[in-house]
Amino acid sequence: MEPVMTQQDPIDLLIAFEEASETPIRPEYVEGTVIVPPAPNDNHNEGAFELSFQFRVAGFDLVGMGNGYRAAHKDGRTMALLIPDFYVRRRKATELDESYRRAHKGWYPIDMISLVGEVTSTNHETDTGPKLRTYAAAGVPVYVLVNRRRRTAHCYSDPITPGDDPTEAYYATEVKAELGRPLPLPAPYPTLGTAPFLEPVE
Numbered sequence: 001m002e003p004v005m006t007q008q009d010p011i012d013l014l015i016a017f018e019e020a021s022e023t024p025i026r027p028e029y030v031e032g033t034v035i036v037p038p039a040p041n042d043n044h045n046e047g048a049f050e051l052s053f054q055f056r057v058a059g060f061d062l063v064g065m066g067n068g069y070r071a072a073h074k075d076g077r078t079m080a081l082l083i084p085d086f087y088v089r090r091r092k093a094t095e096l097d098e099s100y101r102r103a104h105k106g107w108y109p110i111d112m113i114s115l116v117g118e119v120t121s122t123n124h125e126t127d128t129g130p131k132l133r134t135y136a137a138a139g140v141p142v143y144v145l146v147n148r149r150r151r152t153a154h155c156y157s158d159p160i161t162p163g164d165d166p167t168e169a170y171y172a173t174e175v176k177a178e179l180g181r182p183l184p185l186p187a188p189y190p191t192l193g194t195a196p197f198l199e200p201v202e
Contacts, residue, residue, distance in 0.1 A: 007077075009078055010029040010034075010078045010081055011070075011078060011081065011104060011105050011107065012105075013029070013034060014027045014028075014029060014034065014081060015105065017034060017036070026068075026083050028068075028080075028081055028082050028083055029078070029080055029081040029082075030080050030081075030082065030126065030130045030131055030134050031080070031130045031133070031134065031166075031167055033130070035123070035126055035130075037083075037121060037123060037126075038121045038122045038123060043148070043196075043197065044085075044119050044121055044148070046196060047119055047146065047196040047197045048065065048085040048086050048117070048119045048146075049065070049086075050193075050196040051086055051117060051119075051144070051146075051192055051196075052064075052065055052086040054190060054192055054193065055086075055088055055189070055190065057190075058189070058190035060088050060189075062088060062089035062090070062091070062092065063086065063087070063088050063089075064086070064087055064089065065084075065085065065086050065087075066083070067083070067087075067108055068081060068082065068083045068106060068107045068108065069081075069082050069083075069084070069087075069107060069108050069109070069110040069112070069113060070082075070104050070107035070108070070109060070110060071110045071134065071137070071138035073166070074164075078104075079134070079137070079138070079166060080110075080134045080137075080138065081107055082110070082116075082131065082134065082135075084113075084116045084117060084118060085117055085118050085119045086116075086117040087113050087115060087116045087117065088113070088114050088115040088116075088189075089112050089113055089114065090111075090112060090113065090114040091112060093108065093112070097109060097112060110138045110140065111138075111139070113140050114140075114141055114142065115140070115141065115142040115143075115144065115185075115189060116135055116140050116142070116143055116144070117143075117144040117145070117146070118131060118143075118144075118145050118146070119145075119146040119148065119197075120145075120146065120147050120148050120149055121148075124147065124148075124149045124150075127145055127147070128145065128147060132145070132156065132170075132171070133166065133167055133168075133169045133170065134166065134169070135156075135159070136156070136159035136160065136161065136169035136170050136171050137159075137161050137166030137167075137169035138159075138166075139159055139161075140159065141157060141158075141159065142155065142156070142157045142185065142186060142189070143155075143156040143157075143171060144156075144183070144185070144192070146179070146194065146197055148179075148197060151178060151179045151197075152176055152177065152178055152179060153176070153177050153178075153179060153181075153183040153192070153194045153197075154174055154175070154176050154177075154183075155174070155175040155176075155183055155184065155185050155186070156171035156173065156174050157171060157172075157173045157186050158171055158172035158173045159171055159172075160172050173186075177194065179194045179195075179197045179198055180194060180195050180197075180198050181194065182194070
């Protein structure tokens, strides 16, 4: 009788990466790959905070930064583990959400999120490709992306997954603006000012 091979859960894989690192890291898991985001600079962090603040001013109280979210395949396996630069939740964490977080070692269910935002660092391709597809596959309604390399801001909405392959997922609608110009978002969200990202980038 051959031994049964069990696939390691990506959550445990990320824990192993964190424990092995000499410096604090917050790894993510996207499209089968462990990603260790580069340390962001002030323009990245201050800009992400400024966008979060704009949502607060517009009356969205469930805005946050720093928490991790898990997306699952239809069979329950972990599809992705993501730590957005900012997000708007659709609900406060319920007892069920907290139970989910404990069961998945610190990762909340991604269906808590109604809008997610990423600001590119030196790993521009991750936010513009794998993360975009993963957020769409997970059904996150709105994805805001600030591409500092291209000096553009984007709002993606209407996620579509044409089949069973999450890497084929995409957003049907895109609104784009040059950095410094306002970025309109779908109702009920505010139009975002992108001027904080006009400083020189790395």
